[in-house]
Amino acid sequence: MIRIASNGNLVGVISNHEKPAWFDQEFVGSKVTFIPTDARQNGEIIKTIAKNCNVKTHDILVLAVKAEDLQMAKNGRAVLVAAGWSTDPQIKGLGLKINSVQELEELTVLTNGWNGKWWFEGKANTYTIHALVDLSTLHKGVTQQVFAQKLTSTVKKGGSSLAALLAVTARSMLINNIDQTPELLWGVYPSSGNTCSADEVLTDFTHRLRTTTSRVRFAKLGEPLFIRHTASEKRSANRGGDRTNPAGQITTLHLNPFYKGKIGGRNVIVIDDCTTYGVSFGVAAAFLLKAGANSVHGIALGKFGNQLSYYDISINSDPFSPIAADGFTSANLGRFPGATDSTAQQVLQALIP
Known part of the structure; x- marks a missing residue:
């Protein structure tokens, strides 16, 4: 995640749990942030992030591991990326999938500069x-x-x-x-x-x-x-x-x-x-x-x-x-x-x- 953030991307870890004690030390000096939320499924957190970062919701990639992540992305109108290592049947059924952190990093590099304009x-x-x-x-x-x-x-x-x-x-x-x-x-x-x-x-x-x-x-x-x-x-x-x-x-x-x-x-x-x-x-x-x-x-x-x-x-x-x-x-x-x-x-x- 630090490598992805170092390429100019904002990276957030969204969780309904409290921030781990080790998080700040692990990601010190990076653009990786912890974003707590009680109910990510309704997608409101995606809209809040988009507003705070002055971007559109479709500019956000959501790496989904659980069904709640899928619902968050769909309801928030973000681009949904499945984690290939997930065991959740709904996530395994998705088509846009990455199988490693390296592939996720490559994905962000390859899509950098795409403004969503059709030819x-x-x-x-x-x-x-x-x-x-x-x-x-x-x-x-x-x-x-x-x-x-x-x-x-x-x-x-x-x-x-x-x-x-x-x-x-x-x-x-x-x-x-x-x-x-x-x-x-x-x-x-x-x-x-x-x-x-x-x-x-x-x-x-x-x-x-x-x-x-x-x-x-x-x-x-x-x-x-x-x-x-x-x-x-x-x-x-x-x-x-x-x-x-x-x-x-x-x-x-x-x-x-x-x-x-x-x-x-x-x-x-x-x-x-x-x-x-x-x-x-x-x-x-x-x-x-x-x-x-x-x-x-x-x-x-x-x-x-x-x-x-x-x-x-x-x-x-x-x-x-x-x-x-x-x-x-x-x-x-x-x-x-x-x-x-x-x-x-x-x-x-x-x-x-």
């Missing part, structure tokens, strides 16, 4: 899109396939890099009040060739993110929100075709019948690795709104270029079954409205090397 965020009539990083300038020669490989490597490697990527994404979502949204449902947009039950890497990342960010974790593991019943042409490889045409996506997937009757009135978050033209989110929104969703929020970890479009797609048959070529209507209404912000891109370059 792109915009809202159209029926759905919103947020993208974390500008892939056009991330690294020279990065393509959508290369970025997917980098993301896969980061997720599978785990450790502090994955924890930091989850932390900055969660923080950005907290800033947008995602955790306050009622009736959340989380899903992953399937890759073009994925006709299995779920996208292993993106599903794992999404599960980790939702346990960190939201109070409600409605989404059953092993039951993907979308079913890709037929492999579709990979649009990024279709250099000569119309990469903005949604027909190939609409006719090769449908909603999982498991969620029939469970989508109505819900606010759905759809995660994709990256977006260029916005076809995936336009198609996802069309299916989900047909099934009765209240709102659809697309979250892309990366975005290429300035060609993002808004799609007005109407599904004219059962969205839980394959859609025929004449089972939908579509109109491309032009550029997706929104704004970009490049102030935090260097942090992402370190997280997805």
Whole structure:
């Protein structure tokens, strides 16, 4: 903790017990402080700390060992980090996890400078899109396939890099009040060739993110929100075709019948690795709104270029079954409205090397 504090971070030990006699001597001259509180579960201590330190609650990382710590972080709207050595079943089920003090220190270093700004965020009539990083300038020669490989490597490697990527994404979502949204449902947009039950890497990342960010974790593991019943042409490889045409996506997937009757009135978050033209989110929104969703929020970890479009797609048959070529209507209404912000891109370059 002293090493973390020496990097300019304020570190507090929150407890409902009295301060141990050895504490002051152990942490003399450091920025490590003891913070007593009788009921940390309600999260008020997080709000008090944020006010006293002149920071936002989403600027605070809570290392959770017990269920009370989890409740403190969620109610206080802080970024929740699970201690990998905890034996509490609720803590063990969380996705943003560190397994040592060294990983915690690395997490604070990697996330230093992240201001929570999305590279792109915009809202159209029926759905919103947020993208974390500008892939056009991330690294020279990065393509959508290369970025997917980098993301896969980061997720599978785990450790502090994955924890930091989850932390900055969660923080950005907290800033947008995602955790306050009622009736959340989380899903992953399937890759073009994925006709299995779920996208292993993106599903794992999404599960980790939702346990960190939201109070409600409605989404059953092993039951993907979308079913890709037929492999579709990979649009990024279709250099000569119309990469903005949604027909190939609409006719090769449908909603999982498991969620029939469970989508109505819900606010759905759809995660994709990256977006260029916005076809995936336009198609996802069309299916989900047909099934009765209240709102659809697309979250892309990366975005290429300035060609993002808004799609007005109407599904004219059962969205839980394959859609025929004449089972939908579509109109491309032009550029997706929104704004970009490049102030935090260097942090992402370190997280997805």
